[in-house]
Amino acid sequence: MYKETAAGAPEPNTTATEAERAAWEVAAMSWHHVAVAHAKNGAPAQGVPAMEKAAAIYAGLGEQLSAAHCRGLLGDLHAEVRDMTAARTAWQAAIAALEAAAAQAAAGGGELPAGPARDLEEFRRKLSAAGGALA
Numbered sequence: 001m002y003k004e005t006a007a008g009a010p011e012p013n014t015t016a017t018e019a020e021r022a023a024w025e026v027a028a029m030s031w032h033h034v035a036v037a038h039a040k041n042g043a044p045a046q047g048v049p050a051m052e053k054a055a056a057i058y059a060g061l062g063e064q065l066s067a068a069h070c071r072g073l074l075g076d077l078h079a080e081v082r083d084m085t086a087a088r089t090a091w092q093a094a095i096a097a098l099e100a101a102a103a104q105a106a107a108g109g110g111e112l113p114a115g116p117a118r119d120l121e122e123f124r125r126k127l128s129a130a131g132g133a134l135a
Helices: 018-040 044-060 064-080 084-107 114-129
Strands: 002-004 010-012
Touching: 018 044, 018 064, 044 064, 064 084, 064 114, 084 114
Parallel strands: none
Antiparallel strands: 002 010
16 A cells, blocks of 8 residues: 655555545645644644655655655755755755656647646745755
């Protein structure tokens, strides 16, 4: 039903049934909310592993926009604990995924949905304010 990523996070396998996939989506949302709760309660560092799990699960499900959203929020968590290298790395990963999705949408004559488009602009602003992309 699942495998573990190199970071030890659970990730759905490609043969997951529809019910298993739905369960993984709930798990990803739950980890996301756990991370946000830690941040809101003044413990952003404790939210990092939960957000990493959410991003990995979404990526394993092929939900690249949701995975990118979680990676960007992971950057926010790192920034809150003043780990700007990790924050910039996470924001860069989110931006790269969102730009790839935007390019794919544009190639088909469309555009990013409103939420991911806002994420892209927000993460670009944060990355720029933090000193720009890492080399």
